[in-house]
Amino acid sequence: MAYSIRPLVSFERTLRKLDKQIARRVIEKLEALAENPGIIGSSMANLPKDLSGLHKVRVGDLRVFFWVDHRKEEIVPYVVDRRDIMYKNLYRGK
Secondary structure (H helix, E strand, O other), X not given: OOOEEXXXXXXXXHHHOOOHHHHHHHHHHHHHXXXXXXXXXXXXXXXXXXXXXXXXXXEOOEEEEEEEEOOOOEEEEEEEEEHHHHHHXXXXXX
């Protein structure tokens, strides 16, 4: 069963900053995960409490961070950016 995609404003803001072709690849990756949610792995470990349950997926040099709500059957994209920037920002609050 396919999941719906409900992006947060933070995701939409970072997606708009990307080249259109790269942004399309990010959307295609999320759509593929929504069509087959069984391939979504486990959530990331050692995150601040407000980010618990966050998942990630790689699209080229970018990382897409998102939550999965299996009860509501939806994927909630949080943000997308380069790996070095994202990990620095994610773990800064710890």
